Amino acid sequence: MKKVLFTLALAATLLASCGKDNENDNIAQKMIGKWMTSEINGRTATTNEKVVYTFESDTQGYLSASGVDFTEDHPKWTNYMPSAITVDGNTIIMNGSFNKTTSFTAILDVKSINETEMLTDSRYTVYHNGEILYENDGTVKWTKVPKNYRDDILGLWEGHITSADSSRFDDGELHRWEYRNDGTYIYYRLNDNGQWVYDVNEMALYFVDGTLLCTRWKNTGDNEVEHREWWEIASIENSVMNWTALRQRDDGSTYTTTFSMTKVQ
Numbered sequence: 001m002k003k004v005l006f007t008l009a010l011a012a013t014l015l016a017s018c019g020k021d022n023e024n025d026n027i028a029q030k031m032i033g034k035w036m037t038s039e040i041n042g043r044t045a046t047t048n049e050k051v052v053y054t055f056e057s058d059t060q061g062y063l064s065a066s067g068v069d070f071t072e073d074h075p076k077w078t079n080y081m082p083s084a085i086t087v088d089g090n091t092i093i094m095n096g097s098f099n100k101t102t103s104f105t106a107i108l109d110v111k112s113i114n115e116t117e118m119l120t121d122s123r124y125t126v127y128h129n130g131e132i133l134y135e136n137d138g139t140v141k142w143t144k145v146p147k148n149y150r151d152d153i154l155g156l157w158e159g160h161i162t163s164a165d166s167s168r169f170d171d172g173e174l175h176r177w178e179y180r181n182d183g184t185y186i187y188y189r190l191n192d193n194g195q196w197v198y199d200v201n202e203m204a205l206y207f208v209d210g211t212l213l214c215t216r217w218k219n220t221g222d223n224e225v226e227h228r229e230w231w232e233i234a235s236i237e238n239s240v241m242n243w244t245a246l247r248q249r250d251d252g253s254t255y256t257t258t259f260s261m262t263k264v265q
Contacts, residue, residue, distance in 0.1 A: 028058035028087045030113050034148065034210045038117075039141035046254065047245040048230040052145065052209040053094070053106070054080075061085045061094055063106070064207060066214035066228060074102065074126060074133060077216060079183065079207040092120075102128050108140075118142040145210035152236045153179045153208050159241070159261030169229060176264065183207055187217070208233065213243065231259065239263035 037050040051065035061083045067076025083096035083106075094106040104127070108120040123137040156178040161170045176188035176196060185204050188196040203218040203226075213231040218224055231243040243259040 027090060027092070027110055027113060030115075031055045031087070031092060031110075031118070032057065034145040035118060035142040036145050036210055036212060037140060038143040041138045041140075044246065044254075046248050047212075047232055048228075048247070050212055050230070050232075052212050053142070054209070055085060055092075057085070058087045059085050062209075063094065063096060063104075064209035064212065064214075066207075066216070066230060068228070070226070070228070074098075074128070077205075077214075079214075080209060098126075102126065102133070111139075116144045118144075148208075148210050149213075149233045149236055150208045150210075151181075153213070153233070153241070154181055155179065156264040157241060157261040158264050159259060161257065162260045163256065163258040165247075165255045165257050169227065170259075177261070179206060185215070234258075239265075 032055050034052060034054045036052045037045045039045055040049060048066075048068050051063065054062040054064075056062070063078050063081045063083050065076065065078045070076045078098070081096050081098070083094040086093040086095075090110045092108040092110065094108075095103070097103040105125050107123045109122075111119045111121065113119070119139070119141050121137075122140045124135070125132060126134040156176060158174060158176045160174050161172050174190070178186040178188070180186070183205055185206050186198050187201050187204055188198045189200055191197050200220060201217045202220045202224075204215075205217070206213065206215045208214075211233045213233055214228070215230075216226060216228045218226050231245045234242040234244045236242075239262060241261045241263070243261075245257050246254055247257060248254050
């Protein structure tokens with residue numbers, strides 16, 4: 001009887017072990033798609049921390065990211081950067097180049113993965129002339145991106161903030177944005193005569209990857225100071241586009257802000 005119980009216990013242990021292994025089996029197939037940061041080291045990621053990894057196959061992928069701590073030598077503005085992918089067991093490795101002297105490597109050790117979520121121990125390193133320029137690591141949860149709004153955003157939109165807490169760049173009034181397919185946009189304001197004018201920005205760039213919208217601009221006469229802002233597109237339907245963003249205050253607390261826009265025909 002003891003032998004039978006031991007055999008059953010051993011079988012149960014093996015089945016549990018196999019079940020755990022099967023969760024990560026075929027990572028090369030399960031990883032295919034678009035993934036966006038949702039948690040970093042157990043806390044919810046703010047919108048400006050989010051990046052998007054796209055795995056077209058187990059050999060080819062893309063990286064999109066817009067950093068907060070950008071500098072002239074490393075702007076951290078990456079829109080669909082082609083990346084070589086290598087899968088080794090439970091590890092996904094991405095390699096890409098920003099330019100001739102600056103490259104990056106992202107290593108994702110997959111702890112679990114299913115159809116909607118992936119948990120990884122991640123390490124992201126930027127090299128300049130072969131030396132480490134920037135390095136970051138941690139445990140990251142990724143969420144599968146269900147929709148890519150890259151083409152849906154094109155055109156002219158009119159809108160305003162719809163939440164009590166807003167962006168420091170927003171005044172709560174109606175404004176217009178015209179998103180063009182070359183990665184630039186035109187920002188319109190109403191002048192004193194009630195006319196829409198676009199003499200505000202000397203540089204205005206954006207990209208959409210999945211649901212992540214990243215913008216950067218310089219105001220005319222603002223000593224060429226660059227500004228950035230990040231949003232997530234919650235929906236685009238029936239000529240209405242809704243944005244949301246999780247932001248962090250100076251004291252470390254977070255808040256959610258929302259924005260609604262209507263397509264201008």
